[in-house]
Amino acid sequence: LLIGLAIGVILLVIATAFPSTMAPYLALAGGIIAGGTALALAKRIEEEL
Amino acid sequence: VSGDKALLGLTGLASVASAYAMLTMQLQPLVQTFQNLAKQIFVLGIWIGVLFIVSGLVVRYIPDLSASSPKLIRGGAYLLVGLAVLNLLFSAFGIPLMGGPTGGTVMQLLASSVAPSIYASQLLLMIIVIPLFLGVFMLSFGPGFLVGYFGNVPTLHKYHLIVLGIMLLMCMAIFGTALGFIIWMLLAPYYLLGACVAYMVRRGAELA
Numbered sequence: 001l002l003i004g005l006a007i008g009v010i011l012l013v014i015a016t017a018f019p020s021t022m023a024p025y026l027a028l029a030g031g032i033i034a035g036g037t038a039l040a041l042a043k044r045i046e047e048e049l
Numbered sequence: 050v051s052g053d054k055a056l057l058g059l060t061g062l063a064s065v066a067s068a069y070a071m072l073t074m075q076l077q078p079l080v081q082t083f084q085n086l087a088k089q090i091f092v093l094g095i096w097i098g099v100l101f102i103v104s105g106l107v108v109r110y111i112p113d114l115s116a117s118s119p120k121l122i123r124g125g126a127y128l129l130v131g132l133a134v135l136n137l138l139f140s141a142f143g144i145p146l147m148g149g150p151t152g153g154t155v156m157q158l159l160a161s162s163v164a165p166s167i168y169a170s171q172l173l174l175m176i177i178v179i180p181l182f183l184g185v186f187m188l189s190f191g192p193g194f195l196v197g198y199f200g201n202v203p204t205l206h207k208y209h210l211i212v213l214g215i216m217l218l219m220c221m222a223i224f225g226t227a228l229g230f231i232i233w234m235l236l237a238p239y240y241l242l243g244a245c246v247a248y249m250v251r252r253g254a255e256l257a
Binding site: 005008009012019024025027028030031032034035036038041042043045046049 | 095098099102105106109115116118119120121122125126127129130133134136137140152
């Protein structure tokens with residue numbers, strides 16, 4: 001999950017640091033991957049707690 | 050009478066349209082400034098989302114604050130997904146908030162503030178900004194790790210807040226309020242990452 005989160009954040013960094021026509025799609029992919037993995041992480045942490 | 054009303058309505062509509070056209074011509078620079086500002090806020094929003102997630106992962110290991118960890122992570126996740134979808138919607142209407150030819154990014158803002166031409170700013174980005182970025186990574190990761198590793202656990206979150214507060218003040222003093230805040234937003238996740246690694250090392254040592 002942490003690897004997924006890292007991939008999502010890297011995509012977001014690429015989308016913000018290198019503007020292009022692909023940037024909105026990269027940002028969407030990064031946002032969904034990072035957001036989805038973060039939600040899964042939150043659920044797992046909640047179960048652990 | 051109905052013809053008069055229609056004429057009155059058309060005249061009103063025409064005057065509103067011409068006033069709008071005049072205003073947009075007059076306010077074009079202002080609109081551009083607001084659009085650029087919106088882009089900066091959007092990029093900041095993305096970083097705030099990432100910061101929330103990283104903070105959530107860190108506070109998981111702080112005894113007093115561990116219960117708020119999933120809330121922080123969820124908040125960051127919703128912020129990221131929401132902003133990414135919003136960005137796509139805006140770009141579909143021709144106003145990309147992130148990316149696009151005039152998309153102001155934090156790194157470009159840093160480079161273009163000191164470099165006159167686009168080529169020079171690209172070069173500057175490679176020569177100065179990236180090593181600077183790596184340098185501040187160490188400068189913020191290091192303190193986070195040290196405070197996390199050697200701090201007193203029950204009151205640790207107070208130390209982190211104090212150190213992050215000092216970092217914010219220093220950034221604002223060195224780079225000015227707005228740019229200082231942007232740079233602090235870039236530094237804070239690395240600080241928290243350092244603290245997170247320190248907790249993992251500490252916990253690992255305790256378990257062993």
